Amino acid sequence: MSSRRDQQSLEQTGKGRGLSKGHQLNWARWVTVGVIWIVVVLPLTALFLRSFAFRWLFPDILPGQWGLRAWDYTFGESSRVVEALLNSVGVALLVTMLAMIVGLPTARALGMHDFRGKKVVEWILLTPIIVPVLVAVMGIHIVFIKLRLTGTIWGVALVHLIPATPYFVLVMSSVFANYSPALEETARSLGANKFRVFRYVTFPAISSGLLVASLFTFLISWSQYVTTLLIGSGTFVTLPLVLFPFLGGGNAAVGSAITLIFVAPAILVLILTSRSLGRGSTVMGGFGKI
């Protein structure tokens, strides 16, 4: 009898505590939520407004006159934006394809097998993630000049491949670690050849992970600045290269317009992948536990 009463009172105090705690948390919660939204949305909004502002004199918080001049210039012939945009997309697609070709088998080996030297392979993959790629690209520059790779899409793609390959392999190896090859055996025992096993069994099972890994590999190449600057030799320009001069004191409206084009794929990729990734388990979270 008394024990039940104790329990009841315990529950009541528990509830009471929970309420006041919940109240405290709510306050911190809404401040955090507000900060997150403002800090992320405000910069993007400012870029958007700036790109459509024709006149935006000093103390005005909103532009005095609107206009499409910055966008006209951006897509006009005198800026190299369209050329750079095509180059950026082209080299990023090439890098993603190459990373997939060289990376998929390694990812499978790492995710599904235990083998001698696995530690060494992990070390080699991790090195370009922590040791700056810029150092190696500076070192190899002279070789690329001799091989006539500077200023070409192939030269730039090869140096982008240095950060892209380890990233792709590490993400895909965790996809393969959750993949069971039992169905492959079944398919083989039913007479399917290697290609058909891959096409009808392996590929469907890994396709969503592969899509996510490929999209983020695309973004790694897309974001490269200094490696392209060095190996592109000024003749092969990508979007960040034409953007840069506008940021250091150039026309801010054009700079904002190019920045928006430059940021669009990143946000698009995040929207595309957020559903398949779900809350908490993201490929970028995975990035931290390489």
Next chain:
Amino acid sequence: MKIDRYSLKEGLKIPLMVFPSMAVIVLLFGGGLVFGLLQSLGYLPVAGLTDFTFSHYVNVLTDPTFLRSLWVTFRIAFIVTLLSTVIAVGMAFILREQFPGSRITTFVFQIPLPVPHLVAASAVILLFAQSGLISRVAVALGFIDAPSGFPVLINDKLGVGITLSFVWKEVPFIGLVVLAVLQSVGPKYEELARTLGANKRQRLQYVLLPLIMPGLLSTWIIVFAFTFANFEIPLLLGQTFPQTLPVQAFQEFQKPELTSRPIGMAIATVIAAITIVLLVAYRRLARYSRA
């Protein structure tokens, strides 16, 4: 770990699977580091330099400009890592709860992560320049009346603009790692600790922090290395002097006279050496936290 039966039959299968990616990294990255090391030791046949020497390292390491750059780079990377961690852990503790709008807020929280560094720098200029948006709001609120009244936060001595851009980028990175740990563990340990009489501070100190610590430590190393090695943000938002090490290395390397290349390469090799120490620490940590 799963062992594929087919691999045992074909002993060459694994080496063949591993070879292509290893070739790419060893040839391009390893090769680049080796060529860079040779150049830093004064071996650059194109420029007629074929004698090995440590003089470039001696020059670099005794140069006060280099030492100031090293200090600036370390300071920025340290402050960014510290600030980002505090903000990220706090936000992760809030975001792990389910509440109306928590999903969309977590999505918004992630946005800076895939965004290129240059975009962060671009936005920081637009907002924090002396004639930027925040300065205009300050005018509207009556705090200042001219751009010159607003503090210099871009190309400034303390690297405020640089720090803001990096923190904007790195908070979601650290936050997602912490969030992933918190969500995979769930509330069970905390509830257990609570029933054993642990108060809020005790639960944080003895339950939650030990849980997130291993992931946090390895994330620190990555964030520190990223910040330390980044080129475009300090180039755009930093002072002309002293610059951070990667900018100094690159600018020395790019000078028209070929003889300044070995100096740029020596600085770059020092950067590589520092990050290799971080890499070893990272692996040690990974082994330790797995055990």
